[in-house]
Amino acid sequence: MNAIALYRVSNYLYKKKVPVLPLLIKYTIFIVFNSVIPYSCQIGRGSKFAYGAIGVVLHSRCRIGRNVIIGQGVTIGRQLDPAGIPSIGDNVYISAGARILGGIKVGDNVIIGANAVVIKDVPENSIVAGVPAKVIKTIEVDIYQLLKNVY
Structure with missing residues (x-):
């Protein structure tokens, strides 16, 4: 069993308003993978965690699209503004250690x-990199054609 499968079960139970079990699964993910993947966040179909989601931290209200790969040590959360939660589109590759904030x-x-x-x-x-991240290249093809054998 991997972190995304555990998340999917906890999210399903959360949507069905089953008490306690989603929280237990969230803590299981934390203990096994050292990650915070809340059952209340939205992760689209086909999305995956690289390396089992080691060290991933997601905000409880973040929205992640379809076919997204999230590398290890990634944080998706808010800055000081409590209303500022990131939204990730479809077909996105988030490399190891990236921080998406606000x-x-x-x-x-x-x-x-x-x-x-x-x-x-x-x-x-587009392709972005750096601190703070800037667009370093605009692309015309699907990113998974560039990232061979990744998805």
Whole structure:
């Protein structure tokens, strides 16, 4: 069993208003994978955690699209503004150690480089990297054609 499967079970139980079990599964994910993956966040179909989601921290209200790969040590959360929760589009690759913070939107078909700190909106079809993250390249093809054998 991996972290995404455990998340899916806890999210299903949460939506069905089953008490206690989603919380127990959340703590199981924390103990086994050293990650915080709340049952209340929204993770789209086909999304995966690389390396079993080791060290991943997600905000309880973040929204993650379909076919997203989240590397180890990634944080998706808010800054000081309590209303500012990130939203991740479809077909996004978030490399190891990246931080996505604040009320921003990451567009579809995006690659976020390793250890990037994303604090501004990311346009569709782009590659971002750096601290703070900046667009370093615009792409015309699906990111999974660039990232061979990743998905």
